[in-house]
Amino acid sequence: MNFDATRYRYPSRRTVVFGSRGMVATGQPLAAQAGLDILKKGGNAVDAAVAAAACLTVVEPTSNGIGGDCFALVWSGGRLHGLNASGPAPALADAGMLRGAGHREVPRYGWDAVTVPGAPAGWAELVRRFGRRSLGEVLAPAVACASEGYAVSPVTAQMWKNAFRAYSGRCDGDAFRHWFETFCPGGRAPMPGEVWRSPDHARTLARIAESGAEDFYRGELAERIGVFAQRSGGWLRASDLAAYRPEWVExxxxxxxxxxxWEIPPNGHGIxxxxxxxxxxxxxxxxxxxxxxxxxxxxxxxxxxxxxxxxxxxxxxxxxxxxxxxxxxxxxxxxxxxxxxxxxxxxxxxxxxxxxVYLAAADGEGNMVSMIQSNYMGFGSGLVVPGTGVALHNRGCNFSLDPESPNCLAPGKKPYHTIIPGFLTKxxxxxxxxxxxxxxxxxxxxxxxxxxxxxxxxxxxxxxxxxxxxxxxxxxxxxxxxxxxxxxxxxxxxxxxxxxxxxxxxxxxxxxxxxxxxxxxxxxxxxxxxxxxxxx
CATH class of the missing domain: 3.60.20.40 (Gamma-glutamyltranspeptidase, small (S) subunit)
Incomplete structure (x- = not known):
């Protein structure tokens, strides 16, 4: 397919970009640069995509995080591969309890909507199967960005401000305190151009990199997540994390x-x-x-x-x-x-x-990646695991509480999922x-x-x-x-x-x-x- 970059039917704010040896496209410049740096250091498109994805949890935390899910379509070896790294509801999840408490929908904030996060396992699995560099090398730009800080970009700053306003009005109680401490330490959202850093986030990313994500699912990080949930009334336990594995799908x-x-099959709605x-x-x-x-x-x-x-x-x-x-x-x-x-x-x-957040990556060898990850509804549940920087998603909001629905909340079940990567072939x-x-x-x-x-x-x-x-x-x-x-x-x-x-x-x-x-x-x-x- 040869696109004519000189012909525009609608006034364009940007021009199409061409490259020959590699390309990374994201919603935030620092994440795109992180992916391109990995390509220039000998990584392939998969390494670049994961580097950009991890970096996006730092530079665009308003839309995704370590505690969310991801999906990917990978063109490699002459065919397309699909990865579903979305997590299920915890073993203790109970739709009847929510109905009994008067809820007609799964609550948006707090533990009821938290399912097992799949993103870290997805990163590790992509690099293991298709990557050329180690997970430590691939996540290094995100670790540095979280540790050293970065200047917040304009649209992200506005979304951050909107989230602060929403969470301030709806997230009361000690369990939510850690979100405000992590993302609004000065009592407000950061301004455009202001430097924000998260040492806890950096340390967690480093531990995920060093352990191949094992620490997040079967190590100390998993224990900390499970303890926080148990102490603050959540269903999630370390055993739910330990049982999780991402799935390769057709x-x-x-x-x-x-x-x-091409789209990922259900539980996603790309269909x-x-x-x-x-x-x-x-x-x-x-x-x-x-x-x-x-x-x-x-x-x-x-x-x-x-x-x-x-x-x-x-x-x-x-x-x-x-x-x-x-x-x-x-x-x-x-x-x-x-x-x-x-x-x-x-x-x-x-x-x-x-x-x-969505990102795309390609290298000069023919590998191409379509990848998407999310915490859902902005920062997600409003819960941050103390001392980790891990903002937990609220993907369980997409479950129904109707017992007749195929999407009714149940233990070990994955919710209807809105994030979908796409791919074209001819x-x-x-x-x-x-x-x-x-x-x-x-x-x-x-x-x-x-x-x-x-x-x-x-x-x-x-x-x-x-x-x-x-x-x-x-x-x-x-x-x-x-x-x-x-x-x-x-x-x-x-x-x-x-x-x-x-x-x-x-x-x-x-x-x-x-x-x-x-x-x-x-x-x-x-x-x-x-x-x-x-x-x-």
């Missing part, structure tokens, strides 16, 4: 107009993007992207797909249908009949039964990694980015710059201010409830690396954050 794909689009693309490819789109018809068809396809995903997707051991059922062409043909000229109210069909050859972070925006971002690249021939930067929409519920859809007013008006006339949004935050943040027909790399980064493409 990625799912759907062919969209000649390109194979939503594939299902929506299966629906969309049955329609002929206008040549021009900025038309009401394009927006309408994309939104309707996403709504129909999401209706099924929210009803059926969970830990695959508990699903009543398989991913293959949901991705069948026959089912797509049947569901496509629901899409007409007017906005619909989505409802699930009957299939046949049978706060996040005719069995890699095009490259892509991703758009942002909770339930992610499959919607994937649909729009893939359509921008494939249907409208945009280069990676154009595909990220283009204005976005996000379906919320029913007929309600949010639109960025960049969407032309006449399109918004036309969508309203079709029955859509359009809300124009000035804040770019709800529309996700993405990165793309694509291999060109010249064998070089073309990278795009998100204009809605502090994104950076570091190229070699």
């Amino acid at each position: 990625p799912l794909s759907a062919n969209y107009r000649g390109y194979d689009v 939503a993007a594939l299902m929506a693309l299966n629906l969309l490819k049955g329609f002929g789109l206008p040549d021009e992207r900025e038309t009401a018809e394009v927006y309408h068809l994309q939104i309707e396809a996403m709504k129909v797909a999401y209706a099924d995903v929210l009803a059926y997707v969970a830990d695959p051991r508990f699903m009543s249908c398989t991913a293959r059922d949901l991705l069948s062409e026959a089912y797509a043909d049947e569901r496509r009949k629901r899409i007409g000229a007017a906005a619909l109210d989505p409802a699930p069909g009957r299939p046949p039964r049978g706060g996040t 005719d069995g050859a890699p095009v490259g990694p892509f991703g758009v972070m942002g909770a339930f925006m992610q499959p919607q971002g994937h649909l729009q980015v893939v359509s921008n690249l494939v249907d409208f021939g945009m280069n990676p930067q154009e595909a990220l710059d283009a204005p976005r929409w996000q379906w919320i519920e029913g007929r309600t859809v949010q639109m960025e201010r960049g969407v032309p007013a006449d399109i918004a008006s036309s969508l309203e006339s079709r029955g859509h409830n359009v809300r124009m949004i000035d804040d770019p935050t709800p529309f996700g943040r993405g990165e793309i690396i694509a291999r060109t027909s010249f064998g070089t790399l073309a990278g795009g980064t998100e204009p809605r954050t502090d994104g950076c493409v570091a190229a070699w």
Whole structure:
């Protein structure tokens, strides 16, 4: 695929970046540089991706951390590999207890939403299987950044400020004290350009590096996490951590107009993007992207797909249908009949039964990585394990408390997961990694980015710059201010409830690396954050 970097249909805030020997794209420049440094020291794309991922826990703690989960798609050895490093609910988890306490949903803050963190195990497993450098070398930039400190970037500073305001109003009690001590030691969030450091975070990263993550799951760190949970009313125990292993999985794909689009299978919801693309490819789109018809068809396809995903997707051991059922062409043909000229109210069909960071990395040898990790909802649960800098995620918020739901909270069960790395191939050859972070925006971002690249021939930067929409519920859809007013008006006339949004935050943040027909790399980064493409 040869992207024309000189052609832009939408005013770009950045230009596409080219490289030949390696590239790392992240939402924070220091993390991208950390990954590129590893490449220049002899590491490969996997080493670079893990270096950037670990660094992001320091330089963008507003969206991810050591105490979160990660997923990765790795192109190596002529094929695509999938890693699911998400963790299950603790053995003591009890949905009935939460229902009995009057909860209709899993609480957002505190221990009830904390599942076993998978990110450290994911880093170690990626480096073990595909890396060229030691985990100690790969994590060294993150350790140095946490120990020596760094100047906080503008978008991260704003998200930090928002989190401080939210946590100050909702996180009371001694268990939450450590979050404020770690991330707001001066009684406030750091300002843009202000240096923030976390020696505890540095020491924990060093211990993970030295032990190959064993200390986090079966050592002193695991004991400290378990003791903190037991003393402050949590379900998590050291035994839950000791039992955890990340899983290698077979990625799912759907062919969209000649390109194979790849996602991690459930418990992640990347399948939503594939299902929506299966629906969309049955329609002929206008040549021009900025038309009401394009927006309408994309939104309707996403709504129909999401209706099924929210009803059926969970830990695959508990699903009543398989991913293959949901991705069948026959089912797509049947569901496509629901899409007409007017906005619909989505409802699930009957299939046949049978706060996040994203990064991309590539090297000059053909290896490519699509990786995503998260603490969910900003910093996560509001809990930091004393003396470690480990902010624990609240991924369990995505569990249902409905006993009839396949996604109902249960011991040892993985929750419905929103973070999804994406990858494109064509005719069995890699095009490259892509991703758009942002909770339930992610499959919607994937649909729009893939359509921008494939249907409208945009280069990676154009595909990220283009204005976005996000379906919320029913007929309600949010639109960025960049969407032309006449399109918004036309969508309203079709029955859509359009809300124009000035804040770019709800529309996700993405990165793309694509291999060109010249064998070089073309990278795009998100204009809605502090994104950076570091190229070699």
